[in-house]
Amino acid sequence: MSKKVKYYYDPESLAYRIISPKKLKKFGYAFLFLIASALFGFLCFVVLMNTPYFQTPKDKMQQREIDNLTLRYALLNKRIEDLDEVASNLEDRDNNLYRVYFNSAPIPTEKRRGIIDRARYKELEGFDNSELVINTSEKVDGITKALAVQSKSLDEILKLAKQKNKLLSAIPAIQPVKNEDLKHMASGFGYRSDPFTKARKMHEGMDFTAKTGTPIYATGDGIVKNADNSLSGYGNHIEIRHGYGYLTLYGHLSKYKVRPGQHVKRGDVIGFVGSTGRSEAPHLHYEVHKDGKVVNPINFYYGNISAAEYVVISKIAYQENQSLD
The missing domain is CATH 2.70.70.10 (Glucose Permease (Domain IIA))
Structure with a gap:
């Protein structure tokens, strides 16, 4: 197949002349084509590397570890919720039974639980599962504080109980003559x-x-x-x-x-x-x-x-x- 020849009309000579393409322009087109091909290939590579079909054995091992840790955190959160329920029951009995019996003011919830400053978990941010880890840490810290307050309250109740025994012994509770x-x-x-x-x-x-x-x-x-x-x-x-x-x-x-x-x-x-x-x-x-x-x-x-x-x-x-x- 013969190569196509392009012409242009020259008004000065009133004749058609052959268009001769410049070699530099040809080189530029070829270079742009190569660059575009390389970029397309790189993008395809990146996409393929982020699909599960083209994971390396190391990637698969890391993914299994991540999945395992996520599951463990989920189980840990369930146990934390159970502990939180137990702590809440203790707090309820403490406020509405023990402290009432010993005529002591109940401890408000805001003092038992407090407000956790999320700034303390700054180093846990920026990871794929940061929110999960931060939420778990918040729950653990909340229960830890609640148990510390409850422990102190029980110490106070024990002291009140000892005083109560003294009070009960001190109250004039019998007839002075049989x-x-x-x-x-x-x-x-x-x-x-x-x-x-x-x-x-x-x-x-x-x-x-x-x-x-x-x-x-x-x-x-x-x-x-x-x-x-x-x-x-x-x-x-x-x-x-x-x-x-x-x-x-x-x-x-x-x-x-x-x-x-x-x-x-x-x-x-x-x-x-x-x-x-x-x-x-x-x-x-x-x-x-x-x-x-x-x-x-x-x-x-x-x-x-x-x-x-x-x-x-x-x-x-x-x-x-x-x-x-």
Whole structure:
């Protein structure tokens, strides 16, 4: 096949002349063709290298490791979620059971969990699975903080429990005279008729009628404040400081069995019934003070009487009769 020949019209000679292509131009076309072919080939190579059909054995091994790590992280996240649920249950019991029982304020969620600063995971960014790793790290750090707060809270609860035992021992919770030793419960707390003036006045304790020499018991653990006759009208009397704002007073005793500064336990014999001071007959005048104010002692006899006995005593205590002092 003959090579095509191109002509152009020359107006000066009024004739057609053959077009002779320049060699440099031919070379340029050939070079551009080679460059374009090389670029196309490179792009094809890159595409093929990023498809699973043309992975090297090393690439396949790395991919399996990545898949395995991704699976392990997924399993780890599931275990973390289970741990988080357990931690949440502990927090709920801590706030709504333990701390309520010991009259302690609940710990708010923001203090238990806090806000995790994502800036601390800066070095984990920029990888294919960065978000997965960062989220897992956040969960682990969140649970770690929650468990640290919970541990500290349980230490506090243990301390409160020990204090609670002391408090329960200190509260004046029994009658100062045993039921079998009583003649009767003469007068209760409230406005009563004065045995000497017959005027109606506040009676700040309870009167227990018993024979002279009947044992009187400390109604709670404490330290003897006074054992003398320094208070007008009470005769020989004992005051016991129990702590936690509680103080008990035992009046009109015939004699003491304790001294000031002595530690006593609930149920210890501290003195004996008498009729000293402003008293009409042998009896024990008993008072309970809380935070400097007198309170009705009948509210504290849950330690050694039955419900039936409490009903009987309360009926007598609330009758507006005459006191014995």
